[in-house]
Amino acid sequence: MKKDKKSLSPEARAIIRAQLTRRSLFAGVGAASAAGLLAACGTGSSTGLEAVVDVSDTEKIVRWANWPLYLDFDEDTKIYPTLAAFEQKSGIKATYEEAIDDNNTFYGKVQGQLSIGSDIGYDIVTPTDWMAARFIEQGYAQKLDPKNVPNKSNIREVLANVGYDKGREYSLTWQSGFAGFGWNTQKLPKGVRTMEDLFVPANKGKVVVLSELRDTIGVIMLYQGVDPSSNFTEDQFMNAIDFFKGKISDGFIRQVKGNSYSEDLKRGDANAVIGWSGDIFILRAESDGKFDFAIPESGGTLWSDNMLIPSTSTHKKNAESLMNYYYEPAVAAEVAAYVNYICPVEAAQPELEKIDPELGNSPYIFPDAATLEKVKVFRSLSADESTKFQTAFDEAIGN
Amino acid sequence: MAFLHGLSKSHTDSGSGLKRRSLTPYILLAPGLIWLITFFIIPIFSLASTSTMVRPEGSQIGTYVQELRFANYIDAFLVSKEQYLRSFVYAGLATILALAIAYPLAYAIAFKSGKYRNILLVLVIAPFFTSFLLRTVAWTQILADSGPVVSAIKVIPFIDETFRINNTPAAVVIGLAYNFLPFMTLPLYASLERIDPRTLEASGDLYANGLTTFRKVTLPLSMPGLVAGTLLTFIPAAGDYVNAAILGNPNTKMIGNVIESRFFAVVDYPTAAALSFTLMATILILVTLYIRKSGTDELV
Numbered sequence: 001m002k003k004d005k006k007s008l009s010p011e012a013r014a015i016i017r018a019q020l021t022r023r024s025l026f027a028g029v030g031a032a033s034a035a036g037l038l039a040a041c042g043t044g045s046s047t048g049l050e051a052v053v054d055v056s057d058t059e060k061i062v063r064w065a066n067w068p069l070y071l072d073f074d075e076d077t078k079i080y081p082t083l084a085a086f087e088q089k090s091g092i093k094a095t096y097e098e099a100i101d102d103n104n105t106f107y108g109k110v111q112g113q114l115s116i117g118s119d120i121g122y123d124i125v126t127p128t129d130w131m132a133a134r135f136i137e138q139g140y141a142q143k144l145d146p147k148n149v150p151n152k153s154n155i156r157e158v159l160a161n162v163g164y165d166k167g168r169e170y171s172l173t174w175q176s177g178f179a180g181f182g183w184n185t186q187k188l189p190k191g192v193r194t195m196e197d198l199f200v201p202a203n204k205g206k207v208v209v210l211s212e213l214r215d216t217i218g219v220i221m222l223y224q225g226v227d228p229s230s231n232f233t234e235d236q237f238m239n240a241i242d243f244f245k246g247k248i249s250d251g252f253i254r255q256v257k258g259n260s261y262s263e264d265l266k267r268g269d270a271n272a273v274i275g276w277s278g279d280i281f282i283l284r285a286e287s288d289g290k291f292d293f294a295i296p297e298s299g300g301t302l303w304s305d306n307m308l309i310p311s312t313s314t315h316k317k318n319a320e321s322l323m324n325y326y327y328e329p330a331v332a333a334e335v336a337a338y339v340n341y342i343c344p345v346e347a348a349q350p351e352l353e354k355i356d357p358e359l360g361n362s363p364y365i366f367p368d369a370a371t372l373e374k375v376k377v378f379r380s381l382s383a384d385e386s387t388k389f390q391t392a393f394d395e396a397i398g399n
Numbered sequence: 400m401a402f403l404h405g406l407s408k409s410h411t412d413s414g415s416g417l418k419r420r421s422l423t424p425y426i427l428l429a430p431g432l433i434w435l436i437t438f439f440i441i442p443i444f445s446l447a448s449t450s451t452m453v454r455p456e457g458s459q460i461g462t463y464v465q466e467l468r469f470a471n472y473i474d475a476f477l478v479s480k481e482q483y484l485r486s487f488v489y490a491g492l493a494t495i496l497a498l499a500i501a502y503p504l505a506y507a508i509a510f511k512s513g514k515y516r517n518i519l520l521v522l523v524i525a526p527f528f529t530s531f532l533l534r535t536v537a538w539t540q541i542l543a544d545s546g547p548v549v550s551a552i553k554v555i556p557f558i559d560e561t562f563r564i565n566n567t568p569a570a571v572v573i574g575l576a577y578n579f580l581p582f583m584t585l586p587l588y589a590s591l592e593r594i595d596p597r598t599l600e601a602s603g604d605l606y607a608n609g610l611t612t613f614r615k616v617t618l619p620l621s622m623p624g625l626v627a628g629t630l631l632t633f634i635p636a637a638g639d640y641v642n643a644a645i646l647g648n649p650n651t652k653m654i655g656n657v658i659e660s661r662f663f664a665v666v667d668y669p670t671a672a673a674l675s676f677t678l679m680a681t682i683l684i685l686v687t688l689y690i691r692k693s694g695t696d697e698l699v
Contacts, residue, residue, distance in 0.1 A: 104663040111461055138459055205561060248649045254566050255648050260536075267543040269565055383460045390665045395478065398652035399660035 056317035072338035133164030148320035151327035173344035179215035180300035182280035214378035222299035450672035490636035493575035505587035574642035582631035590624025
């Protein structure tokens with residue numbers, strides 16, 4: 001990414017980044033008012049879904065919805081090299097859209113169609129763990145045929161058995177990342193490794209945290225000694241919310257947002273953030289080490305975005321061959337070299353070393369056991385918990 | 400209003416052309432009516448129906464059943480009354496700020512711009528060539544802690560080192576005023592431009608000074624534009640959520656942010672629907688009162 005955008009001025013890049021951020025808060029200009037969408041969307045349940053017919057053999061296409069800046073892209077030729085190679089190899093025409101800007105917004109957009117079984121226009125979607133869990137639980141995901149995805153076995157061991165999808169029957173990890181502390185090394189030369197470091201008096205009004213509940217509250221819970229992957233209680237969760245609220249009301253936390261927090265860091269509006277590993281490494285590479293990232297001493301969170309085939313897709317087999325393709329080590333390495341997040345294919349490491357030795361040895365792309373020891377995956381929440389906790393979180397951030 | 404005149408007139412008409420002529424208003428109205436029914440009336444009913452639904456305990460996220468629970472409205476209002484009030488305060492302040500900027504601007508374009516008039520008018524609407532969201536994001540650069548505006552203000556003695564504009568209520572109000580400025584300027588310009596300069600000369604002939612002329616002649620004659628402009632600014636500003644989300648902080652959230660959060664993040668459709676409905680009703684009442692009070696209902 002660093003190379004690609006060099007031709008633009010810093011301001012233009014800032015604006016583009018701000019708009020294209022992976023999880024920005026804002027659904028986009030075109031997104032109609034909540035009221036309009038509200039009216040357009042049904043509130044039905046997923047019952048009564050009819051099985052779709054797979055027309056993969058006659059319609060050689062696959063349509064993929066992913067987050068922005070999440071697939072290797074060649075700025076000069078305007079193509080996605082690995083995707084173009086897939087088209088060549090398989091004869092399947094792939095449409096790639098950076099259509100997911102926020103898990104909740106994306107769900108809000110497609111839920112109505114999914115619930116009545118009408119095509120959402122994508123054969124692969126890439127939601128984060130908890131949203132993938134919701135898709136699977138509500139019957140909005142199709143079961144993968146292991147015969148069509150033999151490379152599935154290449155998946156990193158920690159990712160092979162996740163709570164919401166034992167044995168990866170429905171989903172495959174696209175990329176993973178850590179949530180932890182990011183900081184400006186000029187403003188905070190000593191770095192930020194503990195919650196106390198984050199909330200030093202000099203950072204008053206200069207801390208920005210993620211609007212992703214599971215990351216921000218997960219990091220706070222770990223600081224309070226509660227494991228967010230365990231069966232924690234509502235009280236334990238609300239304790240973390242209280243701590244969070246306190247830091248907002250005493251003015252330490254300036255803003256709670258999606259990944260446009262990297263703009264706040266660049267502008268100097270934030271000295272330190274609770275942010276995502278990949279973002280901060282890209283910032284670091286762009287700015288000659290002005291920013292750094294660390295997993296908190298008390299622990300950070302590990303999240304993944306997962307490819308799955310929506311229940312309405314009629315190109316399941318094509319989607320499966322695409323998934324299979326991206327689990328080839330050489331292909332996975334090419335993607336990792338671009339996106340800088342944790343590569344789900346462990347065997348891609350030697351391949352990435354060939355492309356870039358430094359990246360190939362990064363513990364943030366191929367984490368070692370010691371690194372993985374420090375991070376937790378926020379557990380799945382029941383529908384009741386999710387509603388209650390998300391309401392508490394949104395009220396804490398002023399909504 | 401005008402079309403009603405047309406209707407009543409055609410009814411009293413007699414002669415061979417009656418039938419076709421009486422249909423004309425309806426044919427003319429059809430596209431607008433179909434549009435309104437599809438995209439406003441039907442959604443309104445859907446919204447009203449959603450607003451009284453309840454999520455059964457233990458059911459999946461996004462599942463709601465109709466229980467005609469009108470208490471949803473009270474619950475929704477009670478949790479968000481702060482943001483509610485804030486929306487109207489911010490929208491009001493933004494309207495006043497926009498008026499203070501737009502009136503002199505429109506006046507200058509209407510009376511003093513000469514051959515530059517068209518260029519200036521294009522400049523007023525030029526911001527529309529760029530996306531609303533991008534322009535708001537651009538403001539975060541302009542108002543940044545180390546940006547030009549804050550640096551300039553910090554030159555003033557006694558300004559605290561921690562002074563900032565980004566992520567404050569001021570930034571939200573400034574953003575709102577900026578984003579809706581053209582909606583204020585254009586109606587004002589349209590009203591001012593129609594004023595016959597001879598009325599101003601007559602005022603001068605009657606020994607009124609500049610200020611009196613403005614107060615007694617220009618301002619009253621520009622009232623339709625002023626009312627239209629303030630409405631076109633206030634209404635979207637009250638429901639806006641982009642400015643508060645990008646330029647504000649957790650303590651400056653407006654009602655639009657709450658609706659967005661309930662709809663997308665919490666997936667609590669009934670609360671979001673109830674809040675949207677209440678917002679619509681409140682704005683309708685305020686607008687009606689305002690138009691009554693300003694006595695320009697026949698002009699708007």
